[in-house]
Amino acid sequence: MALAEILNERRERRPGIPAAIAELKSFFGERVVTGEDVRRAHAHSTTYLPAQLSDAVVFAETEAEVQTIVGICGRHGCPIVPFGAGSSLEGHVNAPFGGIALNLSRMNRVLAVHAEDLDCVVEAGITRETLNSHLRDTGLFFPIDPGADATLGGMAATRASGTNAVRYGTMRDNVIALNAVMPDGSLVRTARRAKKTSAGYDLTRLLVGSEGTLGIITSLNLRLAGIPETILSGVCPFPTVKDACDAVIMTIQSGIPVARIELMDEAAVGAANSASKLGLDPSPCLFLEFHGSAASVDEQSQAFSAIAAEFGGGEVQRATRPEDRARLWKARHHHYWDVLTLRPGCKGIPTDVCVPVSALSECIAETQKDLAASDLIGPIIGHVGDGNFHVLLLIDTEQPAEIAAAEGFMARLAARALAFDGTCTGEHGIGQGKRGYLDAELGPAVDVMRAVKQALDPRDIMNPGKIFSLS
Amino acid sequence: MALAEILNERRERRPGIPAAIAELKSFFGERVVTGEDVRRAHAHSTTYLPAQLSDAVVFAETEAEVQTIVGICGRHGCPIVPFGAGSSLEGHVNAPFGGIALNLSRMNRVLAVHAEDLDCVVEAGITRETLNSHLRDTGLFFPIDPGADATLGGMAATRASGTNAVRYGTMRDNVIALNAVMPDGSLVRTARRAKKTSAGYDLTRLLVGSEGTLGIITSLNLRLAGIPETILSGVCPFPTVKDACDAVIMTIQSGIPVARIELMDEAAVGAANSASKLGLDPSPCLFLEFHGSAASVDEQSQAFSAIAAEFGGGEVQRATRPEDRARLWKARHHHYWDVLTLRPGCKGIPTDVCVPVSALSECIAETQKDLAASDLIGPIIGHVGDGNFHVLLLIDTEQPAEIAAAEGFMARLAARALAFDGTCTGEHGIGQGKRGYLDAELGPAVDVMRAVKQALDPRDIMNPGKIFSLS
Structure with missing residues (x-):
């Protein structure tokens, strides 16, 4: 559109x-x-x-x-x-x-924490960082991390996910029930607090991802996870994006319960090097995180290293202390800001397609070719365990020709994702910009919606x- | 009703x-x-x-x-x-x-297996055992096991789950997308094959659990899991149901990724002893299954044993060979038939409430008292990791007084589950028998449905x- x-x-x-x-x-x-x-x-x-x-x-x-x-x-x-x-x-x-x-x-209270049941009840306006601060002493946390310090109501409304969805799922999986005020003013509670239910239509999941178009979410009953005993972070360079993606596929197939597995392509690593002077090997990298006991994260990371080696991966740098982990992941955490420095004054426009993991490397390769042919700057990061990747386009939004070029690229990207049987949005939602893509993606199902x-x-x-x- | x-x-x-x-x-x-x-x-x-x-x-x-x-x-x-x-x-x-x-x-074909993506596409009429036979050589399986050899379409329609939902989730979590013929004859596909999406309303989850009332599910895109390298089964007796439930809570809280954790109460174990001559300790038992590498299942079962000991649990009997595991779980597998032998000629009527796990032992204790006061025979098994349990009532359905007594009991059981903020049905669905309970459970939400x-x-x-x- x-x-x-x-x-x-x-x-x-x-x-x-x-x-x-x-x-x-x-x-x-x-x-x-x-x-x-x-x-x-x-x-x-x-x-x-x-x-x-x-x-x-x-x-x-x-x-x-x-x-x-x-x-x-x-x-x-x-x-x-x-x-x-x-x-x-x-x-x-x-x-x-x-x-x-x-x-x-202002509706940001924690209404209940049920530690024995690994759940809590919060008002919709609380942000995830506030919630996690509140939970710290319980040994529990809410694992969905979309990057921004979003509110839980907003995260539910857009069916948000982020870096650790590969292990903990998305908002779809982590909302047990919710309260919503419907358009007629009635207040509904979509489900009770039991972990599972077969009682009628799944209104919880109908409202999760409805983007505020069906009702106002006012409170949520959320699943929590135990704070891992040990967190081990890792970074591993690969010769090509395809090698990295093949390593991801084998990692998932092997059942390694990786908590995060993020790709940065050459351009994204290059942006980190130029902006943050990290001196990284200028090749695609996987950023990893393993959660578990000390023995378990060690076993997981060793298993990953063996897989990485099969696909030409370099040595896996590892860290467990928080400050070391932050250093190791700095390129990933600073990605957005690092990329913005490549063209000062421009806006970063993120895209959000998601494809079956087997199609990921081909989809990214075609996208990189498209970027080059279009003369667009768009470093890529991906939540690759889920097949979801973001191109961060740098656009001077004062220039109509650049906007048009970006729109052309985004339309081709969405069409490419659909051709691989993927979706135009893995986690950001349809909103205003992707309505036309939704029609292309789901056709008659949109009439049902x-x-x-x-x-x-x-x-x-x-x-x-x-x-x-x-x- | x-x-x-x-x-x-x-x-x-x-x-x-x-x-x-x-x-x-x-x-x-x-x-x-x-x-x-x-x-x-x-x-x-x-x-x-x-x-x-x-x-x-x-x-x-x-x-x-x-x-x-x-x-x-x-x-x-x-x-x-x-x-x-x-x-x-x-x-x-x-x-x-x-x-x-x-x-x-007759619509029972496997349409595609995408091993790299851990998913498959099947027609709705295939049964789960047929699907798993088909998958065997791929090293993958479809993990949802409701007991009966149900069709995948039916399992989706009732939002089925079963013994290993505690680890693998329910049908809600394992259907990526589905095709359905809607009441106007249109064919809709609810989502693409990407692992996650934020593209519009979650029609997949709206149809999963809709019990055939919104459309006819014709095919399903399902998540698959890797066949575990090792399966370790265990059985452990406990002094009381409460002790067993407390051990379950701590097991889940500790993050032990138990694949199955099933409770049989004294009456259920007694039925197994009398029917199958198993000579089990006549006390409540937990039946467990651990999936993973040989080292991992060993670590998991040791961790469980330590927890069980804290709550008075007996020695955990273990087995990994299929025939030994079958023997160890015989009481659980034969439960339905063993219970039926207690009153020949009677029908077994299963109930299906599900409550927060923290409320489980109290809910079961009150239910056992109710059974005794009502002079009803109703051994109990539970998918206790999820807070879901079934009373198998033995009723002579030719006797209106027995039907009435069973109905009174079931109404009290549903009310009790709701009082604990649970649901009248964890996995069987509403169908005809629980419509009144659904109204009590969700009130205004039923108007939205x-x-x-x-x-x-x-x-x-x-x-x-x-x-x-x-x-």
Whole structure:
């Protein structure tokens, strides 16, 4: 979808919005903010997508308040754009039809920790770092790490994952149940706290990944994991991306329970070298993390080393002390900032395709050729255990020709992922930018999604303009 | 819900059924069977629920045929009851409004095995044992084991799990994508073959557990696991159920990746002793299985032994050779048949609650007291790593007083599970018998489910009378 189309979607604001805001003010007073700075801060976007501001920002503090807000907005047909930390990458917090941004960040309490059951209950506005700080003394942690310090509600809404999904799964796997305020104002709890259930439709999973279009997630019952006794980090260079990917496939096939296995291609390693002066071997690298007992992580890393050697991998550098691990992974942790230094003043636009692991090296190779042919700078990192990789395009977003080149590249990348039976988004979501790709990816299934959306939100007040192409 | 109510639900057959069957015969000839024996075999039930026969059984052989059948039935408003192996336990294959039973067992091909990606694609009518026989030479297997040799389509439809869900998850976790024919006859594929995705609503998980009420699953893309290098089985007696459950909690908390951890209570062990002359210690027992390298399973079982000893557990008997493992687990494998010998001529009625693991021992203790006070025989087994347990009630279903006593017990059991924040069904599904419990369990969420059902199946042709209480 071309940028111009998205911009042109900024249609008439819905007529009921002023009345809704007036009524919201009568309930929430100064917690309804209409100043432009605040509205802009709630519509910022880390992509090239232009900000589309809401008409007001409302700060909710309780589940009951969310019900009140949804009730008011529902009566007036006023769009509601849920907002957690604002770290989503696909324009989810934009308000193309106006309406309110519903800020949930004050709903950030830990409601319960059930250590014996390895679960907790939190409000949707808590961030994962705050949660993990809270949990530290329990010996437990919440393992999903998308990079940004996102809120748990937002992570659920976009079905986020990140670096250690290869071992711990994604938000899909780690939400036991959730509370949500539906478009009619009703509060539903999707499941009880049992580890598994066959009681009716899986509304938990229907709301996880719904990007705020079906309801407002207000609290979550999350699975936790034990903090590993030992964490062993490793880095290993490979002659080619294909060699690295083949080593990944064999690692997974061998059942090594690797906690993280991240690829950086030559360009990404080069960016780290030039920006952070790391002096790394300028070849593709795998960054690894093993979790377990001291004996277990040692066994795992030895097994990996043997596999790496089969595919021409170099020596695996290892570290277990936190400061040494941070040093070893510095190139990976600083990737985003290192890449930005390659073209000062440009924006980094991340892509997000995911393909079957067997197709990964070929998909990356074709993508690298495409980048070269398009004269685009786009270092690649990948959560390669899952077949998910990101090209970080460096674009001068003031230059329409660069935007157009980036859009052309992204369309080809999505088509390539589909040709390998993959998806246009492994973890960022559809938002505004990928709606056309979703249609290409799932065809008739999108009609089923639309029918569900229409049934649950007939007035289209929940984050309108996201996921579905406008007809 | 009392049995009488379910019986009385056999309402008028829908008027379009004869015309639908005539049209189906014109397409499928002798693959439309109306003889009573065949219809009865497709409505059998292993519970006390009475059989409710369809008007015809149709044997489908291809996805396109399923589309034709759904198209015809849709036009005539003829109910469709999907049928795989008939091993479901909650009346899912009954036809309270008449219509057709759609037999999918001839759609039993393995369409693809992607060994590098640890996945396969199968038609819905293949059974798990057939699939695992097919996979044997690949070193991979499909790990979900509900006991019966169910079809994969049926297992997905009921969100089945079983003994090794504690390690490998349930059908929810192991279906990557599926094809389904929707009530309007359209064929949808819910996702691509990538390991993870954030592309739109999770229709895969919406259909997994939908019990045939939203669409007919025709094929599945399944995750596979590596066949473990070593399997170590163990059995360990405990003084009390509470001690055994406490050992389970600590085992899980310690991160021991136990593959199976099953409880048999005193009554279940007693049944094994009397029927199979095993001479077991007449106390609660845990049956375990560890998967991994020889060193790993040894480490795991030693770690478990240390935990068991803390809670008064006896010596852990161990075995790794298949025939020795079979002998060690004989009491568990023969449980159903052993229990039936306690009251010849009676039916075994399995219950299926699941609670947070921390509540398990208390929930079982109260249930045992209830059984004693109700004068009911009901040995207990549990997939205790998940908090799921089954009471196998022995009931003379010819005696209305016994049925009533069983129903009273089951209602109290469901209420007890809910009081512990658990679910009325961990893995069997709602079907006909638990519709009232679902309402009690999830309240307003059931209205959301109904809205989804109404949107996707407005004529209510897909397995009507299941999941939802009739209004």
